[in-house]
Amino acid sequence: MTMTSAAKTNEGAIVVPSYFPGKQWQQVLERDTRADGQFVYAVKSTKIYCKPSCASRRPTRKQVSFFPSPAQAEAAGYRACKRCEPERTEAKADPQAGAIAAVTEYLKEHAEERTRLADVAKATGVGRLTILRGFKRVLGVSPGQYVKEARLERFKSKVREPKKGKAPITDAIYEAGYGSSSRLYEKSSAALGMTPRLMREGGAGLLIRYTIAASPLGRMLVATTDVGICSIAFGKDDKELIAGLRETFSKAQLVAAKGNTGWLAEAVAFVTSQLGEHPLAATFPLDVRATAFQQRVWKALQAIPRGETRSYSELALQLGAPTASRAVAGACGANPVAVVVPCHRVVGKDGSLTGYRWGVERKRRLLEAEKS
Numbered sequence: 574m575t576m577t578s579a580a581k582t583n584e585g586a587i588v589v590p591s592y593f594p595g596k597q598w599q600q601v602l603e604r605d606t607r608a609d610g611q612f613v614y615a616v617k618s619t620k621i622y623c624k625p626s627c628a629s630r631r632p633t634r635k636q637v638s639f640f641p642s643p644a645q646a647e648a649a650g651y652r653a654c655k656r657c658e659p660e661r662t663e664a665k666a667d668p669q670a671g672a673i674a675a676v677t678e679y680l681k682e683h684a685e686e687r688t689r690l691a692d693v694a695k696a697t698g699v700g701r702l703t704i705l706r707g708f709k710r711v712l713g714v715s716p717g718q719y720v721k722e723a724r725l726e727r728f729k730s731k732v733r734e735p736k737k738g739k740a741p742i743t744d745a746i747y748e749a750g751y752g753s754s755s756r757l758y759e760k761s762s763a764a765l766g767m768t769p770r771l772m773r774e775g776g777a778g779l780l781i782r783y784t785i786a787a788s789p790l791g792r793m794l795v796a797t798t799d800v801g802i803c804s805i806a807f808g809k810d811d812k813e814l815i816a817g818l819r820e821t822f823s824k825a826q827l828v829a830a831k832g833n834t835g836w837l838a839e840a841v842a843f844v845t846s847q848l849g850e851h852p853l854a855a856t857f858p859l860d861v862r863a864t865a866f867q868q869r870v871w872k873a874l875q876a877i878p879r880g881e882t883r884s885y886s887e888l889a890l891q892l893g894a895p896t897a898s899r900a901v902a903g904a905c906g907a908n909p910v911a912v913v914v915p916c917h918r919v920v921g922k923d924g925s926l927t928g929y930r931w932g933v934e935r936k937r938r939l940l941e942a943e944k945s
Contacts, residue, residue: 597639600625613640613659615651622646627657669707672699676708680716681723690716776825783818784830784837785811789848790935794818795840796827801858802840805910807931821909844912848942852879855913866897870904877918880943884922906930912939 600608608625615622616632622640623629640646643653643660653660675697680688693716694701708716781803783796788807794814796804804821808814819827833841836857846853869892877883883891885898885905894900905916908930917936921927929936 597625598634598637601637602631604628609659611641613643613646614638615640615646615649620651621654622651622659623654624657624659627654627659629654629656669703672697672703673707675699676704676716677719680720688720776822779822779825780828781818781822781825782828782830782837783815784833784841785814786833786841788841788845790844790931790938793841793844795837795844796822797836797840798860801860802836802910802913803860805840805844805913807911807935840913847912847939859910859913861909866900867904867907870901871908871914874905874908874915874918877915882918882920882924882940884924885919885927886922888919902927915939918943 597608597612597614601614604626606626610624613622613624615638617636617638618632622643638649640649640651647653647660676693676699679693679697690701690704693699694704704716708719779798781796781798783794783804785792785794787793790807792808792810792814794804794806794808794811794817795802796818804818806814806817808817815827830837839857840855843853843855843857870888873888873891885901886895889895889897889901892901901919905919906928908914908916911931917929917939919927926933926936926940
């Protein structure tokens with residue numbers, strides 16, 4: 574996630590922050606003519622850019638990048654679509670773009686502060702009603718959402734700075750404007766996860782500490798970065814577990830932790846408690862990242878009450894994708910944190926215990942413990 578401040582272009586429009594592409598993508602899917610002139614979308618595989626209403630076949634989302642103007646798309650190496658001729662579309666400058674740009678700049682600079690809307694309006698000279706209405710229309714997000722992203726980005730920037738001491742994350746939490754670690758993690762754990770690119774690169778540059786402990790489900794490995802838990806896995810022995818961690822994070826520096834403390838200890842205690850009468854609640858942050866669909870599946874899994882199960886088809890229907898049972902199963906199989914994201918609560922349509930990443934017998938024991 575890259576933080577880019579809103580800034581005015583030559584045409585008067587503003588550059589939409591790159592971490593809010595959802596509105597633009599929806600306009601592309603709907604071929605919204607009202608969006609023509611506000612931005613263009615470029616397809617990496619063809620190196621062609623189009624206007625939102627172009628009638629050409631829609632590419633997949635991962636192939637698409639957005640640019641505020643044809644000039645910037647061409648500067649990035651893309652050429653104009655001959656079908657929709659986006660370079661001929663007259664730019665539509667939002668009449669309040671300049672005002673909203675001033676507000677976003679102010680919010681970004683004061684992300685670590687608790688600012689009221691009245692204070693923002695007074696400091697920028699922009700009316701409160703203009704901020705509320707214009708923000709949503711121009712950027713597709715509310716001022717509050719923008720502030721949360723700005724504060725989160727400040728935290729991520731701070732935590733990457735080299736510092737002396739053993740807990741750089743603690744300093745970063747307060748320097749970014751969070752009153753406590755719980756305030757940071759309560760609604761941002763999904764966005765904090767390591768990027769897909771970092772995962773593909775085997776965690777290059779990461780320092781990952783891990784511990785292996787006995788559990789009612791066999792040997793258990795818990796691994797953590799400076800941001801949070803990145804892996805919880807079960808195996809028949811320590812050698813197998815370490816090999817699996819090294820395969821996933823082939824380029825990271827893996828260090829065996831000396832004793833179970835902090836998040837490692839909390840994660841071990843949490844997993845162990847799930848087979849007891851009084852299970853603990855997970856209070857530690859996660860450093861995992863999923864695709865948008867996987868995130869939806871994982872959130873749906875966490876919403877399944879303890880002691881209950883859902884079939885893959887029921888979960889797919891709940892997500893509004895009734896034909897995506899296999900995709901739901903794939904998202905369950907991609908879950909890197911056993912028990913925390915309870916993929917063991919998904920069963921076959923007939924109630925049978927289908928595959929489980931850490932073994933069907935472990936799945937059976939977890940479900941039996943939860944039902945009792």
